[in-house]
Amino acid sequence: MATNNQLYAPDLACVPINPALICGEEWSCESEDDDDAPITFYIKLPPQRLNFSCRDKSSGVLLPTEQSLQTKEENECEDNRNDPFFFAQGFYLEAKTGFQPWPGARLMIEAFACDMENDRIKHWQIKLRNKDLNILEVGGGIGIVGICLAALGARVTITDLPVLVDHGIVPNLRRNARTANDTDSNEQDYLQIGEGYARATVLDWLKPISEQLPNEAISTFDVIIGCDCLFLDKLVDPFLNMISDLFDQSTKRPTLLFTYQRRNMKGVFSTIEDVLKRMKSRGWSVDCLAWRSITVEGDGEHDLYLFEARR
Secondary structure, three states: OOOOHHHHOOOOOOOOOOOOOEEEEEEOOOOOOOOOOOEEEEEEEOOEEEEEEEOOOOOOOOOOOOOOOOOHHHOOOOOOOOOOOOOOOOOOHHHHHHHOOOHHHHHHHHHHHOOOOOHHHHHHHHHHHOOOOEEEEEOOOOOHHHHHHHHOOOEEEEEEOHHHHHHHHHHHHHHHOOOOOOEEOOEEEEEEEOOEEEEEEEOOOOOOHHHOOOHHHHOOOOEEEEOOOOOEHHHHHHHHHHHHHHHHHOOOOOEEEEEEEOOOOEOOEOOHHHHHHHHHHOOOEEEEEEEEEEEEOOOEEEEEEEEEEEO
């Protein structure tokens, strides 16, 4: 597809999936507990392999050469269990999709972990290598991006709705922590992941930021990241309002890095044109740092972008 990339990235060549970042997924049905996720998605960041419990297989994330799950029939322990969170408070479509990996997560991780010919990306890579990067992740899903960036040396606060924090992010933090009790002496709620630290907390975009994050925490963040957060049109204004509040309350002038994947169905799904228009109407500057074309099973090819927004 890749027909409109020149509108947002006139000087950027397509960035294919980097095979240096090895990912894969496998079945992990070792428990009959309905609360256990049946799939493990993994990312290799030498010397470690990070493992993430998922409730559905990835979509458009993996290379053909990487270990993948093609059908549920391949799983010997797959059954017809109902989703245990179906009746949980706040379990909407956006929460359900948070339990699986999406292409924007891989692109964001590659931007920090792999070579890319972009000065702004290199700026963030240098801060990460120097362990001088404090990140707030919004819409963190099961914690893939935040945990990977922590493993590379960042200090990350990963946020989402309560059902995802309790049943996605927190279990995956514990799964990848050096030890269950290995915390930062300065911040007892952080767990050590690789070279950095990460923690989880609830952040509902429809509620006031001041009721969920203390001002002193907001002013520590260098960058706010969000992957595949803006796919539903109804999410765009709550997302932008929340980011605007973070910009207002921070004394550090944080930057927003976000990914956006084009989709076919208009009306329900947002469009990148509308998202960028709404951001610029708020006086934000928005630049495309990278893009690629991805293939989604059953839905064809789509453009995927990584943007940086500042106010």
